[in-house]
Amino acid sequence: MHHIDYKDLVSIVKQLPVSKLRKLNNAINKEIDQNKKSKGTDLKTLILNAPTWTDTEYNDYLSARENINKS
Numbered sequence: 001m002h003h004i005d006y007k008d009l010v011s012i013v014k015q016l017p018v019s020k021l022r023k024l025n026n027a028i029n030k031e032i033d034q035n036k037k038s039k040g041t042d043l044k045t046l047i048l049n050a051p052t053w054t055d056t057e058y059n060d061y062l063s064a065r066e067n068i069n070k071s
Contacts, residue, residue, distance in 0.1 A: 004012075016024065053061065
């Protein structure tokens with residue numbers, strides 16, 4: 001992959017016709033979205049998608065925890 005200086009890239013982009021600019025914009029936005037997804041999940045999403053216990057499972061845990069604490 002060739003390294004293109006930022007100033008050179010901007011200069012090249014300014015020469016593009018509007019139709020190519022739109023295509024480039026779509027490609028850049030798609031790349032940004034993919035990078036966001038691949039960099040991990042934010043805490044809120046992680047919490048909202050985390051597995052949860054049913055009331056029965058939680059009560060079983062509390063009972064087990066109480067027995068452990070007594071021993």
